[in-house]
Amino acid sequence: MNDLFKEFDPLKDKMLRILDENGILNEQLAPALPDGKVPDFLRWMLLARAADQKALNLQRQGRMGTYASLLGQEAIQLGSAAAMGADDWFFPSYRELLVCIYRGLPLSNVYLYWMGNEIGSRIPEGVNMFPFSVPVGSQILHAVGAAWAAKLQKRKIVVAVYFGDGATSEGDFHEGLNFAGVLRAPVVFICQNNQYAISVPLRRQTAAATIAQKAVAYGFEGIRVDGNDVFACYAATKAAFDKARAGGGPTLIEAVTYRLGAHTTSDDPLRYRDDSEVEQWRASDPLTRLEKYLRARQLINDNFVAEAKAEADARVEQAVTEAEAVEPPAPPDLFQYMFKEMPASLKEQLASLTELFPLKENKRG
Numbered sequence: 001m002n003d004l005f006k007e008f009d010p011l012k013d014k015m016l017r018i019l020d021e022n023g024i025l026n027e028q029l030a031p032a033l034p035d036g037k038v039p040d041f042l043r044w045m046l047l048a049r050a051a052d053q054k055a056l057n058l059q060r061q062g063r064m065g066t067y068a069s070l071l072g073q074e075a076i077q078l079g080s081a082a083a084m085g086a087d088d089w090f091f092p093s094y095r096e097l098l099v100c101i102y103r104g105l106p107l108s109n110v111y112l113y114w115m116g117n118e119i120g121s122r123i124p125e126g127v128n129m130f131p132f133s134v135p136v137g138s139q140i141l142h143a144v145g146a147a148w149a150a151k152l153q154k155r156k157i158v159v160a161v162y163f164g165d166g167a168t169s170e171g172d173f174h175e176g177l178n179f180a181g182v183l184r185a186p187v188v189f190i191c192q193n194n195q196y197a198i199s200v201p202l203r204r205q206t207a208a209a210t211i212a213q214k215a216v217a218y219g220f221e222g223i224r225v226d227g228n229d230v231f232a233c234y235a236a237t238k239a240a241f242d243k244a245r246a247g248g249g250p251t252l253i254e255a256v257t258y259r260l261g262a263h264t265t266s267d268d269p270l271r272y273r274d275d276s277e278v279e280q281w282r283a284s285d286p287l288t289r290l291e292k293y294l295r296a297r298q299l300i301n302d303n304f305v306a307e308a309k310a311e312a313d314a315r316v317e318q319a320v321t322e323a324e325a326v327e328p329p330a331p332p333d334l335f336q337y338m339f340k341e342m343p344a345s346l347k348e349q350l351a352s353l354t355e356l357f358p359l360k361e362n363k364r365g
């Protein structure tokens, strides 16, 4: 298992790729997955794509707040999520819709979150995730802490944490990796290198040749994978999880991918990148790649795709109905959830807000 990390040592300037852009599989590197499971991967990716497009539409219709699309990043999200064990935990940033729903978070929770309703962040019992993290990189420290706790408690739990290339410029990234290395914490760092931190390109985040090689400085293994290849993403994550569970410590995975959409619905990428660049990456769309492979192997046909899309649309509509049926948050909700005992300064602010919005908002306050 660890051979994968030796073979793809980031200092050797190598990148793990198993399924190429034409849908051709490298049998030697292919992970052990039953044929029946792979069409399911496509089904999930189609669901994420439908859910993503719906969120963008809802935002444009004023039915959702700002939304951060995952378009183009489905392979790393699905591949990594599928490699986790039932008891493992993950700590998302804000872009991991597919990881969340694959691991059991209802899609309606994701929608509620982006609708500005804290109820979206109430994670159901049994879904082993922390809520979305908007402060860039802060979840890395939480994840390392959780992994260390699991190690101290001798629980065979592995923790995954997701972040973008921009997060690697944060102190939290370096502190997290340093401690994980020293403590040999069972944590897998998953960097979705989608080339941009809003408008700032990767070359302005780091002078290093790769993000994966940063693991070397912290004393553990890193690997660079083709982030649009679901097999490579699955194989690397599975190896990293197996290693961590066996006491082998942390791993940094750099999934090289591309954010095909805008950073969020508030962003205009035309201002800082060329359409030609986007078009180039579109040719490596993770869904098209997987679909080509599955069709060539005759594991799916037109009917399968049509049915999967229809099923996805129905699930998305159901989730929207559920999310929109939840009462919108009242202004005093802003003051909930942070402190057990509300500090005096916040009590004062709450009182003046209540004065401004006296009647119906108060009923839930």
Ligand SMILES: Cc1ncc(C[n+]2csc(CCOP(=O)(O)OP(=O)(O)O)c2C)c(N)n1
Pocket: 095, 134, 135, 136, 137, 163, 164, 165, 166, 167, 168, 194, 196, 197, 198, 259, 263
């Ligand atoms: C600590 C902190 N600083 C700045 C911001 C503003 N901000 C929001 S997203 C973002 C860029 C993040 O880029 P990256 O880590 O590459 O993740 P991506 O959004 O590309 O998935 C920034 C600077 C923030 N949310 N938190």
